[in-house]
Amino acid sequence: MIARLQNAPLARRAGALALLALAAWIVVPPLLNPLQGWRDGRIAVGEESERLDRAQRLAARRAAVVALADTPDAPFLVAPDAASATAGLAARVSGAVAGATMRLTAEASPVIDERPGARVALRYRFEGTQGGLYAFLSAIETRPPFLRVDDLQAVPATAGDGSIGLSGSFAVSTVPLLRPQP
DSSP states (O other), rough: OHHHHHHOOOHHHHHHHHHHHHHHHHHHHHHHHHHHHHHHHHHHHHHHHHHHHHHHHHHHHHHHHHHHHHHTOSOOOEEEEEHHHHHHHHHHHHOOEEEEEEEOOOOSSSOOOOOOOOOOOEEEEEEEEEHHHHHHHHHHHHHSSEEEEEEEEEEEOOOSOEEEEEEEEEEEEEEEEEEEOO
């Protein structure tokens, strides 16, 4: 049999390649384990750096929001709790109605969510003139604290004196900054 292997160079080469593959399969993993550990450590350091950068950005945003909250015309609603935020939202909406051009009626009592960052929303029915609706929308969307009209439905309606107005419903919401009062 050995004589046959000496006369068959292809079989010798195949045997040598098999021995080389076996040696590589046994020797290479222990040699590459330190490189794998180094690569894993490098990925972990990169992920940790990203987390620290994000935490610094969030801290800067928080500081900016707190600074804005202390200004007289804060661009968002500031309240000690969600119930106070809902009452502030209702006061802001009723304060935006321009005289006798529009009449608002609250549709349902709001569901109060006490989680930080939860939306505060109210739903209203309205009757009024087209100009009154435009003035109202302009007042709540362009003056601080800014509110968002989520769902507006308006249809033409004829008043008792024959004039044409609008009636419908809308939902208004905001995300208040909940800060306990000192």
